Amino acid sequence: MREIDLLTEFSKKAGTEIDPKNIKIDDTTLRDGEQTAGVVFANDEKIYIAKMLDKIGVHQIEAGIPTMGGDEKEAIHKIASLGLNCSVLGWNRAVKSDIDASVECGVDAVAISISSSDIHIEQKLRKSREWVLESVKTSVDYAKSFNLYVSVNAEDASRSDMEFLLQFARTARDVGADRLRYCDTLGILDPFETFMRVKNIIDIIGIDIEMHTHNDFGMAIANAIAGIKAGAIYVNTTINGLGERAGNAAFEELIMALKYIEGVDLGFNTTLFRAQSEYVARASGRILPTWKPIVGSNLFVYESESKASGILSNPETYELFNENDVGLERKVILGKYSGVNTITYKLGTLGIKISRKEAEELAEIIRDKTVSSKRALFDSEIIDTYKSYKGKAGKNKETKRKVRDGNNKK
Amino acid sequence: MAITKSKRYINIIDTTLRNGEQTAGVVFSKHEKIRIAKMLDEIGIPEIEIGTPSLGAAEREIIKEIVKDNFNSKLFVYCEAEPENIEYAVQCGAENVIINISTSDIHLKEKYKKNKTWVINKLKETIRVARQNNLNFIVSAEDATRTDLGFLLKLISIAKKKGAYRFRICDTVSKFDPFRTFLYISTISNATSFPLEVYNHNDFGMATANGLAAIRGGAANLVVSVGGLGEGTGNAAMEEIVMALRYLENIELGIETSKFREVAEYVARASARAIPVWKAIVGTNVFAHESGIHADGVLKNPKNYEVFNPSEVGLTRQLVVGKHSGSHTILHKFKEFDIELTDKQANEILALARAMSIDLKRPLFDKELMYIYNEYTKKNKSRKEQ
Numbered sequence: 151m152r153e154i155d156l157l158t159e160f161s162k163k164a165g166t167e168i169d170p171k172n173i174k175i176d177d178t179t180l181r182d183g184e185q186t187a188g189v190v191f192a193n194d195e196k197i198y199i200a201k202m203l204d205k206i207g208v209h210q211i212e213a214g215i216p217t218m219g220g221d222e223k224e225a226i227h228k229i230a231s232l233g234l235n236c237s238v239l240g241w242n243r244a245v246k247s248d249i250d251a252s253v254e255c256g257v258d259a260v261a262i263s264i265s266s267s268d269i270h271i272e273q274k275l276r277k278s279r280e281w282v283l284e285s286v287k288t289s290v291d292y293a294k295s296f297n298l299y300v301s302v303n304a305e306d307a308s309r310s311d312m313e314f315l316l317q318f319a320r321t322a323r324d325v326g327a328d329r330l331r332y333c334d335t336l337g338i339l340d341p342f343e344t345f346m347r348v349k350n351i352i353d354i355i356g357i358d359i360e361m362h363t364h365n366d367f368g369m370a371i372a373n374a375i376a377g378i379k380a381g382a383i384y385v386n387t388t389i390n391g392l393g394e395r396a397g398n399a400a401f402e403e404l405i406m407a408l409k410y411i412e413g414v415d416l417g418f419n420t421t422l423f424r425a426q427s428e429y430v431a432r433a434s435g436r437i438l439p440t441w442k443p444i445v446g447s448n449l450f451v452y453e454s455e456s457k458a459s460g461i462l463s464n465p466e467t468y469e470l471f472n473e474n475d476v477g478l479e480r481k482v483i484l485g486k487y488s489g490v491n492t493i494t495y496k497l498g499t500l501g502i503k504i505s506r507k508e509a510e511e512l513a514e515i516i517r518d519k520t521v522s523s524k525r526a527l528f529d530s531e532i533i534d535t536y537k538s539y540k541g542k543a544g545k546n547k548e549t550k551r552k553v554r555d556g557n558n559k560k
Numbered sequence: 561m562a563i564t565k566s567k568r569y570i571n572i573i574d575t576t577l578r579n580g581e582q583t584a585g586v587v588f589s590k591h592e593k594i595r596i597a598k599m600l601d602e603i604g605i606p607e608i609e610i611g612t613p614s615l616g617a618a619e620r621e622i623i624k625e626i627v628k629d630n631f632n633s634k635l636f637v638y639c640e641a642e643p644e645n646i647e648y649a650v651q652c653g654a655e656n657v658i659i660n661i662s663t664s665d666i667h668l669k670e671k672y673k674k675n676k677t678w679v680i681n682k683l684k685e686t687i688r689v690a691r692q693n694n695l696n697f698i699v700s701a702e703d704a705t706r707t708d709l710g711f712l713l714k715l716i717s718i719a720k721k722k723g724a725y726r727f728r729i730c731d732t733v734s735k736f737d738p739f740r741t742f743l744y745i746s747t748i749s750n751a752t753s754f755p756l757e758v759y760n761h762n763d764f765g766m767a768t769a770n771g772l773a774a775i776r777g778g779a780a781n782l783v784v785s786v787g788g789l790g791e792g793t794g795n796a797a798m799e800e801i802v803m804a805l806r807y808l809e810n811i812e813l814g815i816e817t818s819k820f821r822e823v824a825e826y827v828a829r830a831s832a833r834a835i836p837v838w839k840a841i842v843g844t845n846v847f848a849h850e851s852g853i854h855a856d857g858v859l860k861n862p863k864n865y866e867v868f869n870p871s872e873v874g875l876t877r878q879l880v881v882g883k884h885s886g887s888h889t890i891l892h893k894f895k896e897f898d899i900e901l902t903d904k905q906a907n908e909i910l911a912l913a914r915a916m917s918i919d920l921k922r923p924l925f926d927k928e929l930m931y932i933y934n935e936y937t938k939k940n941k942s943r944k945e946q
Contacts, residue, residue, distance in 0.1 A: 157742070157746075157776070160739060160742060161739070161742055161743040161746065163739050164737075164739040164740045164742070164743040164744075165739075165740065165743075184883075184884075185850070185851045185854075185884050186838070186845070186850070187845055187848035187849060187850035187851075187878075187880040187882065187923065188837075188845065188848065188850065188880055188882065188922060188923045190882060190883045190917060190918055190920075190921045190922060190923075191921075192921060218884075220915075220918075221918055222883075269861070269863060269864060270857070270864060273857070273860050273861040273863075273864055274853075274856065274857040274860055274861075274864050335865070336865065336866070336867050337840075337867075338807065338808060338867055339808070340738075340769065340772050340804070340808045340809065341737075341738040341739070341769050341772075341773060342738075342772075342773075342776060343808075365765075365838075365840050366840055366841075366846070366867065367768065367800055367803060367804040367807070367808060367840060367841070368765075368767070368768035368769070368796075368797060368800040368804070368840045368841075369766075369768055369769040369772075369804070370765070371764060371765035371766055371769075372737065372738050372765075372766045372768075372769030372770070372773075373769070375737055375738075375739075375766075376738065376739075379739060391765075391838070392838075393838075394849075394851065394854060395838070395843075395845065395846045395847070395848075395865075396838050396839065396840040396841075396843060396846050397838045399765075400765060403764055403765040406764060407737065407764035407765070407766070410764070411734075411735070411736070411737050411740075411764060412737065435921075435922065436836070436837065436838070437836075439833070439834075439836050440585075440833070441583070441788075441789075441792070441793050441794050441833070442793070443762055443763055443764060443765045443793045444763075444764075446793065448583075448584055448585065448792075449792055449793060451584040451585070452584060453582075453583075453584035453585065454582045454584070454791065456640065457791060459671055460667060460670060460671040463670045463671060463673075464666070464670040466666055466670070467666055467667055467670050467671050467703075468732065468733060468792075469733065470733050470734070470735065470763070483584055483585065485584065485585060485586075485587060486581070486587050486615065486619075487581075487582050487612075487615070514616060517615065517616055517618070518616075518618065520587050521587055521589070521618055523587075524587045524588075524589055524832075525585060525587060525832070526584065526585045526587075
């Protein structure tokens with residue numbers, strides 16, 4: 151595709167309608183999420199996360215890697231027998247014994263993963279392209295003999311030669327795979343490249359596509375959406391974006407971006423997002439940054455006069471959705487950037503009414519205080535500041551009166 | 561890559577010291593502000609937003625001091641459109657200002673409670689004072705992505721006529737994805753042929769991608785901040801934009817990226833917001849490999865799983881031994897300790913290490929690996945003796 155054609159196609163897709171029925175989420179918190187260096191979930195935690203995802207409304211859960219055996223296999227088996235509404239998928243290499251392990255776990259779907267880039271084929275697998283295609287054939291064929299739903303994963307698809315990737319996709323389609331997972335394993339695509347490449351595969355091969363994106367350059371969500379715009383149906387997400395290196399496309403970000411930017415409401419129970427994210431944060435030992443999109447605890451906290459003034463008049467001035475939608479709370483705090491409106495409001499919530507003049511004077515005092523303590527003030531400090539300000543103001547008045555009285559006496 | 565990218569000059573302006581500090585709960589001390597400005601200058605950031613003069617005497621003192629220094633970076637201060645605010649900027653010795661005003665109907669109605677004529681007049685009034693003082697100025701349209709396009713174009717033509725440096729388009733509520741960003745910016749760029757700058761927020765995790773889309777659309781300037789520090793979810797992260805431009809768009813800004821981790825760490829401490837270990841580009845975990853598949857791939861050739869070398873951003877590669885490790889990692893790890901294992905030993909130690917890691921719910925420290933090894937060799941010895 152020439153750049154000019156791509157850009158035309160690309161801009162045509164701005165604001166196009168997408169049918170929510172055509173979008174499905176396959177969450178891999180339990181597989182790629184746990185594969186993150188340093189993260190281990192206990193089996194009970196895995197089951198809890200699976201139940202929560204199901205309750206929220208996810209379409210498919212990638213529960214783990216059955217061939218690892220032991221605890222891992224047991225957890226997958228348990229999840230598969232919970233009777234969830236969603237599909238449960240096991241991750242496999244393109245090897246028969248892996249698929250046997252998946253079958254033993256009782257999952258209804260499998261991912262069969264194999265690298266499609268030359269660098270991986272030569273340097274990691276130390277095999278040939280032919281060997282890769284042959285492995286796809288035999289393993290998909292084998293999985294299909296158990297009536298499993300099959301997602302063939304083209305690992306490192308984004309560094310694969312397009313001609314070979316098309317051949318790979320065709321092989322998968324012809325042998326009966328249900329979808330192809332396009333893995334941007336290293337997170338090296340931008341939305342333009344993603345769009346063009348995915349569109350290419352869909353146009354030429356016509357197989358269902360699933361997006362698996364990584365956040366190495368901060369573009370996991372944007373690339374997942376670019377894939378959807380190109381016609382992909384599935385997106386592989388993880389809660390909090392948990393995943394190897396910089397992580398994957400964050401589940402909660404994707405769902406909200408679809409709902410509020412693309413106008414695609416999947417009907418998920420978003421009010422559980424904060425609780426879910428907190429749980430995974432704890433189980434993975436990776437604390438949620440306060441500024442984490444969608445679920446960070448600081449997102450509905452306002453300090454600066456410019457934003458607070460808008461929000462207090464109408465939240466829509468700065469919010470596309472409100473705090474209850476994702477299970478958060480709204481708060482106004484006082485700090486260096488607070489001004490008259492913010493201070494008047496905040497003191498009001500603490501039961502103190504002040505005039506505009508008082509607010510102006512207090513703004514300066516509060517600014518100095520926050521700068522010297524290098525943080526926003528606690529409520530008790532705000533009350534304290536107000537009291538000592540009133541005390542001084544009162545004293546000034548009193549002195550004035552005394553002076554006046556004195557003068558009168560003279 | 562199938563798409564050819566024309567070489568052009570792309571500029572970034574860092575707002576860590578202004579919108580970064582404006583984050584609820586974040587305050588930099590004077591010393592920190594000056595240090596951050598120096599660091600940004602040293603690594604070659606072309607433009608820096610250093611503060612808001614209207615915030616009071618203390619802030620103005622800091623700005624004055626930074627302005628006095630001999631920086632290579634071009635320094636800007638931030639003013640809400642109001643003649644008085646420009647006077648404050650002049651008092652600080654600032655030469656370049658950003659004049660910000662909200663332009664969307666909802667902000668006009670709910671925040672200012674004024675109409676469009678008021679906005680135009682306020683902007684013109686403020687610009688007049690800036691011009692009287694010979695200041696360079698950028699006009700910044702807050703909530704531009706929810707603004708009536710006709711009105712926005714009118715404001716751009718005013719800015720252009722009055723000699724603005726460029727025009728800033730703010731996606732204040734993260735209304736856009738890359739598709740809409742591209743369409744919007746290319747439309748405006750084609751209609752005005754005036755230099756544009758784009759300011760993104762990260763509410764849906766797309767700040768960086770939208771920045772790149774804006775560049776494709778014709779904007780040549782992006783607003784960024786270290787670690788993405790900024791109000792709410794923050795802004796486009798400086799290090800992500802610089803590295804994405806270098807590796808994905810083939811645009812080199814000539815910034816000294818090897819200091820990225822150091823700068824990010826300093827800002828993290830000063831803002832009391834720790835860098836998540838998985839933060840793109842500068843997180844300590846970005847070059848940590850645990851899973852057998854990945855670690856094995858990286859050991860054979862780092863390019864299997866890395867786009868650039870960790871030292872390029874001031875990080876180091878780590879191999880972590882945990883639940884998902886494979887025998888290659890074990891072999892490699894013990895080589896680091898000067899111990900050569902056989903494949904059989906590596907496999908047996910791997911099983912022990914995995915079990916221990918599941919039990920502890922974390923990867924193992926090097927020490928713990930050594931304990932496992934010592935016990936393993938002891939057992940084998942006693943078995944042999946028996």
